[in-house]
């Protein structure tokens with residue numbers, strides 16, 4: 001299977017049913033950290049639940065729908081990114097992400113999402129990629145902002161959690177905007193040549209951080 005280097009020691013790979021035990025062990029480390037912020041169906045409690053999630057994504061991928069990718073840091077599964085929705089006919093997708101607490105703040109998820117955007121908006125020719133998060137999820141909104149997404153609106157009191165209904169933000173980026181971000185030289189660096197493709201995961205992340 002393929003592997004994309006995100007930075008030293010960190011890589012992005014498909015997360016598939018044969019990873020069920022590894023995924024279940026990772027969820028034991030991540031569960032309470034991600035529970036307030038992700039869909040309840042993703043936060044399973046045991047090996048069967050973890051396997052069910054991976055099988056569900058595999059089935060949806062087989063129909064050219066949702067897809068799931070893991071992030072490994074020093075050989076340990078620490079989180080991932082996904083297409084929670086992928087509709088080639090409509091030209092739209094939605095991207096999601098999660099990390100276990102020890103993997104936060106290391107610059108893993110933004111370049112992993114850039115790989116997905118490259119593929120969806122470039123290789124697959126989709127037109128629009130969305131990002132949805134609880135309005136008080138500052139770290140998630142920061143990823144959307146770093147990717148160059150625009151906050152398009154708020155679904156008021158859409159998200160019920162622990163007896164409270166939270167607002168949900170909808171962010172998005174369109175294919176021409178993703179490509180344009182890639183071809184502009186970073187501010188203050190006139191020497192940097194233009195690129196013909198969107199930034200991807202390895203060298204590109206530092207590049208993206210500077211154009212934000």
Ligand SMILES: CC(C)(COP(=O)(O)OP(=O)(O)OC[C@H]1O[C@@H](n2cnc3c(N)ncnc32)[C@H](O)[C@@H]1OP(=O)(O)O)[C@@H](O)C(=O)NCCC(=O)NCCS
Pocket residue numbers: 033034037038096097098099100103104105106107108109110111132133134137139140142143205209
């Ligand atoms: C949302 C979530 C994935 C974001 O994780 P994150 O670590 O903040 O995002 P990234 O992996 O892109 O890393 C960016 C951070 O790494 C830091 N960083 C450290 N080293 C870095 C490097 N070499 N390069 C780039 N950034 C680096 C950045 O400064 C930034 O931290 P800051 O925001 O404190 O300044 C994480 O908070 C999470 O899993 N939350 C719970 C689940 C969740 O909310 N999922 C999303 C549902 S919508």
